[in-house]
Amino acid sequence: MMRRAAEINSLHGIPVAAGAPAISHLLFADDSILFTKARLEEADVIRYILNRYEKASGQLVNIDKTTMSFSKGIPLECRDNLARRLGFVVVDEQQASLETLNGTGEPLGSSGGFMDAPLGHNPSYIWRGIVEARKAIQGGLRRRIGDGLTTRVWHDAWLPVTQTGRVISPLVAGYEDLRVADLLVGGNGSWNEELITSLFLPFERERISNIRVSSNRPPDTWAWCGEKDGVFTVKSAYRFLAANGDAEGLKPKNGGNGGRLKRAGDKGWTPPPREFVRVNVDAGVKEGEGVGMGLVCRDEMGRVLWGSSVVQGQSWDPQVAEAAAVLEGIKEAIRFGHKKVILESGCLTVIDALKRKAVGRSIFSLVIDDILALCTSFNSISWSFVSRANNCVAHELAHPVPRVASSFVGSEELPPSVNNAVRFDLSIIQ
Incomplete structure (x- = not known):
């Protein structure tokens, strides 16, 4: 339900980098962390989801043990209104501030912000959870190529079907600042095979040539490689960590099918209606x-x-x-x-x-x-x-x-x- 609410923009999570997938929730073995904008409309969505969960599972949310915290820029009146709407206790989680990021003073998504912020000597529970999730995010983010203008060939993770997504071919002098757009021919979405052959190892040539480029050439963006649609989910993050032997402490909650599809009824081939x-x-x-x-x-x-x-x-x-x-x-x-x-x-x-x-x-x-x-x-x-x-x-x-x-x-x-x-x-x- 959280994921669906985020998909239709009823909830807005936190993006981990500029243009990267947003995180709306983290689910641990015994606790959950939800991220939203400080709006009454989103508080109502949270309350609706929790009510649906209680009715479906038979379990009740312990309001006395449920807390909420805000980033520094949220006015006191807004905090009070949200706390009354949800009925949660407000706590001071300075290190969990989504604006200061553990005191770095850098906004989320800025260079050297979320991905490089240290755990600190006495981290809050929320900040510890975010840093733990960062392990999965760092390894699973890939650049989805649209026009190739903002993806750096030698520095960004953009190659599919490789462990790190990064190019390992030796850097050729004079091509240090090469963008993926420089590997494309004109506006038809085809690759410059001659240039690719001269710059990359054989297996990377094949990987690049197999990337399908849209003729509409949308901007490049970050995508999560753990899901077919490129959207981050907690379950796929757990699978990613488990595959890399680092899933202790993260456990998916029961319930739901993770968006997987059930086979529909087999209607067979039938003629279309008239005029179709x-x-x-x-x-x-x-x-x-x-x-x-x-x-x-x-x-x-x-x-x-x-x-x-x-x-x-x-x-x-x-x-x-x-x-x-x-x-x-x-x-x-x-x-x-x-x-x-x-x-x-x-x-x-x-x-x-x-x-x-x-x-x-x-x-x-x-x-x-x-x-x-x-x-x-x-x-x-x-x-x-x-x-x-x-x-x-x-x-x-x-x-x-x-x-x-x-x-x-x-x-x-x-x-x-x-x-x-x-x-x-x-x-x-x-």
């Missing part, structure tokens, strides 16, 4: 061969209007590949002038993200943003999950043999395996 088209997409990642994406569009009679096999040399994360397949399907639907579209994918995570218009900081979220930005081209667009068994046509197109790109209009040029899948779907609906 149904676009099915699928993606497959094969090591050493990159990504294959299959797209097919059919009308209310089940007739194939168009389709294609798209082959990319990059090796993306499977969910990024599935989202990219949806993006390609949307682009083709626009190109063919469709106005009422039902899009089906076998990736429930992608469909859920599109239905929720999910906001995140990861490469996956960037693709979701690109998809949603194109939806204004339609009079009607909806998203639907379909099992692989009922997504056979798109699946066959995503795994062509031989592995080459192709496209077609109508059903006359369908490959035999694809044609068989189309005929099977028709036999079911007739």
